[in-house]
Amino acid sequence: MALDERKKLILKAVVDDYISTAEPVGSKALALRSDFNISSATIRNEMAELENDGYLIHPHTSAGRIPTDKGYRVYVDNLMQIPEPDEQYTLKVKEFFAEGLDEITDVLENASKALSESTGYTSLTLTPRLRKNQLKQIKMLMIEPGKVLMVVVLEEGVVKDRLVRVSDLIDESQLLRIADAVERGLSGIPIEEITFIAVAAAGKKVEIPESLLKQILYEAYVSIKQADSLGVYMDGANKMLGYPEFYEVDKAKSFMDTLSERGMVAGYLDEVNSDLESDDNAEVTRKPYMIRIGQEISITGLKDCSFVTTLYSTGGKIAGSIGVIGPRRMDYAKVVSSIGFVRSHINEELRKLCSDGCDKYIGESLK
Amino acid sequence: MALDERKKLILKAVVDDYISTAEPVGSKALALRSDFNISSATIRNEMAELENDGYLIHPHTSAGRIPTDKGYRVYVDNLMQIPEPDEQYTLKVKEFFAEGLDEITDVLENASKALSESTGYTSLTLTPRLRKNQLKQIKMLMIEPGKVLMVVVLEEGVVKDRLVRVSDLIDESQLLRIADAVERGLSGIPIEEITFIAVAAAGKKVEIPESLLKQILYEAYVSIKQADSLGVYMDGANKMLGYPEFYEVDKAKSFMDTLSERGMVAGYLDEVNSDLESDDNAEVTRKPYMIRIGQEISITGLKDCSFVTTLYSTGGKIAGSIGVIGPRRMDYAKVVSSIGFVRSHINEELRKLCSDGCDKYIGESLK
DNA sequence: TTTTAGCACTCGGGCGATTTGAGTGCTAAA
DNA sequence: TTTAGCACTCAAATCGCCCGAGTGCTAAAA
Incomplete structure (x- = not known):
């Protein structure tokens, strides 16, 4: 079950390729990549094993491979490299936080736009749950x-x-x-x-x-x-229509129909993240985001999608969820990087806005 | 140019048919309708003339006819019969106004849902323009x-x-x-x-x-x-994906992309209706809604759509726009009926909410 | 034992030819 | 003025074909 180095390399390559092209990946294409020194036949053998173990499938005999949910899972947990925020989107994000934002809702509305702009997927931001606040x-x-x-x-x-x-x-x-x-x-x-x-x-x-x-x-x-009611901001749903997985109207419609139930989606996000919140062990600190892939999502109609979510927080009692919804074949690494970046901006803005309970945090580095 | 009775009848039949089927309408199909006592050949001749005068076109030689913008225009201005609100949707609408709504924004948010639910198209409601209010x-x-x-x-x-x-x-x-x-x-x-x-x-x-x-x-x-900023509520954009005109993703995407610029669409609606507002002659009173068809709309990306819009008002200085966006082939008669019904509900709710300047209207019939 | 070259096989997708049928326009008769 | 009849047109569906990417397997090479 444990994957050796070469299998990992191949799996990673398949996922990376599939993410960027949306086409099943064949052994030959991989063999041609400059960083591979093995023949296509060897790759074929490895792929067959990866398929056996449930990390890949091929849609039909004469097609290349695509990752399964399990394949993606290994990829996001162990294989992908999260890039440093690159200029292309940091600039975009900063734009949305440039003007002075006076209310939490403004911050979150802008954050939502920033997230969807910078990732190219659908974003969701929720106002903080305040039930624990006095x-x-x-x-x-x-x-x-x-x-x-x-x-x-x-x-x-x-x-x-x-x-x-x-x-x-x-x-x-x-x-x-x-x-x-x-x-x-x-x-x-x-x-x-x-x-x-x-x-x-x-x-x-x-x-x-x-x-x-x-x-x-x-x-x-x-x-x-x-005062505790959940506000929801969503952006970039239309962007999804640009991805091949939604070229069939039926798929697109069922996706859009599901999203139009904002409350349900927001509720799911809130629920998923309340785990994150309570779970404050080292693992979480190191990887303070949560990823849900395909079938792992319990909302019918989003089974072909993935979520990347995280929590923002002032460090005080104010904390809420933000997330990105994309096709299962989304660019996880980039999204994780981007959502982290947006999150730190939200945190910073909220700290500016909270005057009492938070003041003590202002001196801290924002990480 | 003036259409004789039979031409009107035929034009109306073509539009009605096309609205309900989305398929080009042929002479034979019309001749079979029980209320037509003329042969298909005669209808063909009439249709040819209607085409000459610019009311119909046929997409290709061996297809039936579909209405042009001009054809729809005559239809909505003179031919269509606006039905009384029927139970099927009055019930739906009433649901949305059932609970006590305390703020204008709540009223409009619910109104938007009611409109899109009852028509099956996309709805838009704007908060009142208050610039003239003291x-x-x-x-x-x-x-x-x-x-x-x-x-x-x-x-x-x-x-x-x-x-x-x-x-x-x-x-x-x-x-x-x-x-x-x-x-x-x-x-x-x-x-x-x-x-x-x-x-x-x-x-x-x-x-x-x-x-x-x-x-x-x-x-x-x-x-x-x-205080004068324009609030926008939109609902049912996803519903559009169910109509054949959006079966091609490109069309769907460009529509959704345009709608995602809520501000722009809202601005257009606001502008269109400010005409309605100033224009208080008898014509308007009799027909207090406005219809924009296809090319008449100046927003690129909505050229294949139509707007039906109207104003709600407390009778005092508070007035704002609501509208329905649908495919050009939308069921205008039903939409007009429905929007009128929703409007009267908004008016009623707002009168309840406004306490001073409006009290004097409370006694009046709500029409 | 592992890797690779070679080869037969599979199958989806693209292309062109053909067919089908709905609908037209025109003409001539009623 | 209306209608029946007919030739004509053309989009869309169907069929057959081929192509080629990609596979799995086998046998040779390392």
Whole structure:
């Protein structure tokens, strides 16, 4: 089962070739490569063994070989060389981070564009999961009678707001008292732990009519919970139509149909990466990205694709997922390099944006 | 040039047929239709004339006819019968408006989904252009030192906000004074007329250090201007891959590539509809939608498509565009019917949301 | 024992010839 | 003015053919 050096070399060559041409790779073509000093016949023998062991297949007798999922797996885990970020795409990426970005959502939207531009595949970025973040403030701003802007402030300076309608009998000073009470009662608690009961308890003492109070507290509760909702940015889906694997409309359509269920794809990404997050052993540190190939993906309709995903993080509690979706035959090495580069930019931008909890990290090298 | 009744009948039949089958329509097929009492030969003669006059073409000698842009034009302007909303899609649409929607953006996002679901084509909805709306309030909420939430409130209860970073030397009371001054100086002015000079003048009197003041006023200005930025929701682009006109990947790709430039498409829609808006003669009232067919569209890459667009409005100053993009061979009648239905739902929802300027309309029938 | 040259074999894809049939335009009769 | 009839056209489907890339196997060479 263990591959000897030559087999590895051949497997790597096959994958590299197939990635760049999308054509099955034959023994002769490999033999002609300047860095191979063995004859095509030998390569044929080796390939036959690689096929036996499940790393390659050939679509029909008279065709070359293409990698299987297992073949790709060995390739991404052991064989590929991840290039240093090259100028061609670092420039592109930097463009997207050039202007001052004031909000996390802007950072992620741009990151998504940068990722898809620099890789040529489809990118996905998710806003951070904030459930573990503590509530710091809650403000209720009266816009006009009956209309209130609920502003929820979490640790590390994350702000979310939401316009709600309430009874127009409530006046500004009452609102202020409610907001104060809720804030006093709940600040410091991670939002995932905040329940409606807790909110109600916090606001209980405020002396305004029960029904009005309850309405506001409920809206406050919803606003707090909603601060954790997952935002999704996707870019470059159209780019996939340029790859031969999607030349048949049926394939293209089923891919596009699946992507249009953004929520589902985002959910999958979030789930895959929560493994990455919890798993903080050395292995992960060395290779802080995750690759899912073909059948490994549990979403029907993306079985002919691969994911490369990673986490960005401020170093504090803010962390979220980004990923690239490409054909199974994607240029993994380049994507890994590119996603790492984009990730470090996101981290840097977010550190600039987070003022309190993160300040202590600013001095550190961004790696 | 004027078409006699029989020619109209034939033209309508050709378009109807072609819309539903995507195949060129031959004389024989038409003659067999139960509602035609003329022979195929006669139809052939008529068709030849319709072709001469530019309403039809045939792709090659031995094929049936398909409509030209001009043919479609006559069809949509005079021939098609717009059906009453039928149950099949009214139900779908209603679903999307079922839950309480608190913000304009939610309404439009759902509207977009409803439109694409009910028509089977790609939909586009734009947030209202608010440039003509007056500024009512501006609030600056200190989140933490150096971080301020700028809240801009326009007429009819529209709220936009934006997180900005400022010097952390500014304290809450100073902020309050600045916001007050700006609000006093500018409220009642349409935001398109507000310049940085005007903002600076309004805030001039506040006694805090020049450079700090300028920074805040600049951010206030940007926030006000940004309240007019165009939000775009698009849905169902993937649906287009199901239509024969996109069976060739090249076509599909160029379409998708064009759509991915959302800004451009949205800009076009906005522009097209600003005509509709200003043009308030009887013609428009009777037919409050606009159709652009094939070559009439000035966006390269959508020349094989058609647009059906209309405006939603609260009756007050809030108005925006929605539209459907489909293949040139789209089911115009159904789309017009559907877009009208969705529009009335948007109007209704927005009226619910706007509390001041719109209240007076609530009693009116929604048509 | 491993590598290589040689060779027969397989099979997808491309090319051209042929056929098919839907649809036309025209003419002459109703 | 309408219609039946007919010759004609041409895209698309079908068939047969060949080509060549690539294989697996065998036997010789290293």
